[in-house]
Amino acid sequence: MPHNKLGEEALGLMRRIVEANAWRQYLGVNMLGHCLKMMGDLEGKRCVTREVAVCLDFYGELEDAYLELGGHDLDYAVRDRLLNVPMPESRFELGLCRLLTDRAQRIALQSYEGSRCAVFASVAARHLERPALVQAAERERMGQFCSDAANLPRAQETFNRWLSISLLALGRPGSAGDARALDLGLRAKSSEELVEAFLTEMKALAEGWGLVIPSADLLPVEVPARLVPAS
Numbered sequence: 001m002p003h004n005k006l007g008e009e010a011l012g013l014m015r016r017i018v019e020a021n022a023w024r025q026y027l028g029v030n031m032l033g034h035c036l037k038m039m040g041d042l043e044g045k046r047c048v049t050r051e052v053a054v055c056l057d058f059y060g061e062l063e064d065a066y067l068e069l070g071g072h073d074l075d076y077a078v079r080d081r082l083l084n085v086p087m088p089e090s091r092f093e094l095g096l097c098r099l100l101t102d103r104a105q106r107i108a109l110q111s112y113e114g115s116r117c118a119v120f121a122s123v124a125a126r127h128l129e130r131p132a133l134v135q136a137a138e139r140e141r142m143g144q145f146c147s148d149a150a151n152l153p154r155a156q157e158t159f160n161r162w163l164s165i166s167l168l169a170l171g172r173p174g175s176a177g178d179a180r181a182l183d184l185g186l187r188a189k190s191s192e193e194l195v196e197a198f199l200t201e202m203k204a205l206a207e208g209w210g211l212v213i214p215s216a217d218l219l220p221v222e223v224p225a226r227l228v229p230a231s
Helices: 008-038 042-068 074-082 091-110 118-128 136-147 149-170 176-183 191-208
Strands: none
Touching: 008 042, 008 074, 008 091, 008 118, 008 176, 042 074, 042 118, 091 118, 091 136, 091 149, 091 191, 136 149, 149 191
């Protein structure tokens, strides 16, 4: 049965939010499965398979929430969105995409703490309790990769690609859906605030690795001018 504290408009918005999060879990599973062969050591393979389980567990929680919000078939709703998504081509790219997409997702989910949609607030809180996908040791290895000047052009290209993909998890600043989600009390922060928080973190990360945030014309959403270089 649909959640009885929300009107039809709010329920529709929340179902779309659940669909977007579910799509990202399927994407994560597909990427991790694709990249399992890149892990040449047993512990690396175990790490990837553990992360597959995390994505699938989160998807299962989202599926339950979707049904409670009046949805019917979450698999059908997200299936066609999986087309034309790039897959990581190296262990460095896998680590970078996991780091950026996981951080963007966490920033987005934090904005649903205290949401009027109690069922999704609960799902978000449970996921936020799980450890981050990329731990300090792996971040250090990625930084070492970037410390070699010969790797910087490839690292920058990879960073640009996954920064753009990750930003899409934060919504579209200034959109009607963004405004209504705030007006209806479904989340506490606007997409612009989420984008700013994410890019502030990513700018610090990039600078530490000798990389830069790409210019605004290379990003898929509008961002505050102070956070990106001029085109």
